[in-house]
Amino acid sequence: MTRWENYIASAEKIIVSYDGSLPLHHFLKGFFKQHPYMGSRDRRQISQLVYQYYRLGQLWQQEKSMAERILLGTFLCEKESSDLLQFFRPELNEKVSLPVAEKLAFLDITETTTVFPFTAALSAGIDGVAFNQSFFIQPDLFIRTRHNRQSAILRQLEKADIPYTVIGEDTIALPNSTKIDTVITDKSWYEIQDASSQQVGALFTPKAGELWWDSCAASGGKSILLLDKQPGVKLLVSDVRASIIQNLHQRFKEAGIRQYESIVMDLTAPVTSSAIKDRLFDHIILDAPCSGSGTWGRTPENMSFFTEKQITEYQQLQQKIAANIVHLLKPGGTLIYITCSVFRQENEEVVAFLEKGSGLKQQEGGVIAGYAHRADSMFAVKLIKQ
Numbered sequence: 001m002t003r004w005e006n007y008i009a010s011a012e013k014i015i016v017s018y019d020g021s022l023p024l025h026h027f028l029k030g031f032f033k034q035h036p037y038m039g040s041r042d043r044r045q046i047s048q049l050v051y052q053y054y055r056l057g058q059l060w061q062q063e064k065s066m067a068e069r070i071l072l073g074t075f076l077c078e079k080e081s082s083d084l085l086q087f088f089r090p091e092l093n094e095k096v097s098l099p100v101a102e103k104l105a106f107l108d109i110t111e112t113t114t115v116f117p118f119t120a121a122l123s124a125g126i127d128g129v130a131f132n133q134s135f136f137i138q139p140d141l142f143i144r145t146r147h148n149r150q151s152a153i154l155r156q157l158e159k160a161d162i163p164y165t166v167i168g169e170d171t172i173a174l175p176n177s178t179k180i181d182t183v184i185t186d187k188s189w190y191e192i193q194d195a196s197s198q199q200v201g202a203l204f205t206p207k208a209g210e211l212w213w214d215s216c217a218a219s220g221g222k223s224i225l226l227l228d229k230q231p232g233v234k235l236l237v238s239d240v241r242a243s244i245i246q247n248l249h250q251r252f253k254e255a256g257i258r259q260y261e262s263i264v265m266d267l268t269a270p271v272t273s274s275a276i277k278d279r280l281f282d283h284i285i286l287d288a289p290c291s292g293s294g295t296w297g298r299t300p301e302n303m304s305f306f307t308e309k310q311i312t313e314y315q316q317l318q319q320k321i322a323a324n325i326v327h328l329l330k331p332g333g334t335l336i337y338i339t340c341s342v343f344r345q346e347n348e349e350v351v352a353f354l355e356k357g358s359g360l361k362q363q364e365g366g367v368i369a370g371y372a373h374r375a376d377s378m379f380a381v382k383l384i385k386q
């Protein structure tokens with residue numbers, strides 16, 4: 001067998017044995033541990049083939065063999081000529097540097113909404129065709145620069161010969177594989193944060209002394225964004241998982257943040273904690289647990305394993321959590337509802353539920369179409385309590 005035939009055979013072996021229960025990158029790590037004879041170049045190339053296969057989503061799922069789909073995935077996702085493609089399909093390799101739309105046309109694909117399995121369930125602000133095509137392009141890595149360190153960071157990137165694009169005053173796009181922590185060693189200079197996630201900050205207009213609650217804080221990405229805008233807010237963070245609040249403590253420490261309260265709490269149950277129940281908040285951030293479908297450009301395997309039923313389950317979870325927290329908002333205060341989902345049921349429908357049942361009114365916000373610039377897609381809305 002040639003090296004290229006071996007690569008395809010290994011990719012097929014992985015795809016056949018992968019059942020979606022672990023994130024693909026964890027599964028690949030385990031697979032390569034069991035096959036230690038593969039060198040780092042082999043591992044990289046095989047992983048790439050597997051990812052590019054999953055980037056096809058539902059495209060040609062019924063009509064073509066797995067090996068053929070692996071090659072077509074490579075053709076659609078690669079931008080530069082590849083020895084593997086040249087070996088198997090030189091006629092495709094010749095056209096590999098064309099734009100995705102032209103490559104699809106070359107393959108006689110006119111219906112470009114057949115990659116993403118749930119196109120009919122998309123939020124109104126998502127362009128179905130562009131969103132489907134975005135899966136062939138790997139999203140970038142984004143950093144948010146802090147404390148006016150952008151120019152110093154750009155100098156370090158240039159010194160290390162790392163290509164970058166400046167997206168805004170505090171936002172830099174980098175190639176996905178960049179090991180930024182080896183280039184910028186002071187972690188307080190920047191946060192790794194997707195461009196769309198950074199854009200959510202436009203809905204934060206904090207004033208010193210206000211009481212804010214980041215109710216599903218995870219490791220605190222939104223909270224750090226908030227405090228960078230206004231260090232004088234009084235912040236409470238909570239999450240259902242103790243381990244994740246531990247991560248938050250570590251991340252806050254590295255970011256130089258010391259003044260905050262934290263609590264571990266399951267918000268599917270009514271709030272009974274004395275740290276919260278007798279207080280009223282000026283603003284609550286609900287960055288809700290969700291399908292994460294707006295981030296599947298980074299984890300395309302989800303397109304093969306997520307089921308439609310799960311959308312409804314997430315919607316129910318979001319509504320339950322929202323219903324348990326809105327009464328803790330002051331009249332005139334705001335709820336900032338956020339998901340990294342592209343599904344109407346998790347986005348507009350939850351907002352409609354809140355407007356109908358909780359006396360809230362949408363003020364601003366909506367879909368953040370990150371797929372248009374190699375970022376995640378999100379939904380973020382500010383609702384005011386009447």
Ligand SMILES: C[S@@+](CC[C@H](N)C(=O)[O-])C[C@H]1O[C@@H](n2cnc3c(N)ncnc32)[C@H](O)[C@@H]1O
Pocket residue numbers: 215216217218219220221222223238239240241244265266267268287288289290321
């Ligand atoms: C989308 S993440 C939040 C991301 C975070 N705000 C950030 O910017 O990095 C959603 C979080 O909700 C938490 N969560 C899930 N179910 C919950 C529940 N029942 N009560 C409270 N938090 C919950 C998860 O542990 C997860 O950390």
